Amino acid sequence: MAKKRYWRVIGYDSTNQIYERQFPLGIMPQNQMAAALRSLVASAGLTFDEILDCHTRKNAKIHRELLEVRTESQPHFSMTCGLNPHFIASVVEK
Template identity: 35%
Template sequence: MKKWRITGYDGINVIFREDIPLYHISEFNIKELLRVLVSKYGLSDREIVNSYLNSRSKNKQDLLELKRLKLKPEFSCGENPFFTVVIVDEK
C-alpha cells in the first residue's frame, strides 16, 4: 500500500513520524500539513504571520516555503526543525 511518510527532524533527531495512506489526503493538503507542522514545532506566532505576508511587505519571511526534493512528489519544509514527506510503498 502506498503511503505518505511524514518525518520531522530537530537536527538529526526524529521528533515526528506519521504514515498516511496515499488515498486519504491529496498532494495539496499534504503540503499544507507540512506547513502546519513546521509552524507548530518551530515558529513563533509572529514568524507564522510574517510567512503569510505578501512579498512587498518589509516583514515578509520565507519560513514556510516548500522545497521539492526530487522529480517525484517529495517535499521538505522548514529549517530546524524541518519536516519531509515522501511516498513509500509498503506491502
C-alpha cells in the first residue's frame, strides 16, 4: 500500500506548542501554504503595526521580516514563518 503525504502544521509560542493540524498534501499547494503560514503568524501574535511594517519595501527603515517564509528541503521539505510565535509546515508520510 502506498504511503499518503500530508501537510503537518505546528505552531509555537516560544517553546510551547499552540497549534497542530494535519491534512492531505493535495488540497493546498505550496504557495497557498506559505500564505496560510503568514496569516497564522499574524493572527497569533503580531500587532497591526508589525503586520503593516512587514508589507513595506525591503529597503524601508520600518520594514520587518516577521512574515518571511523560509523553506528547507533536507531532511524533509518544510516551510517556517515567524519568530515568536512561529509556525512550521512540513510534508509527512503515513
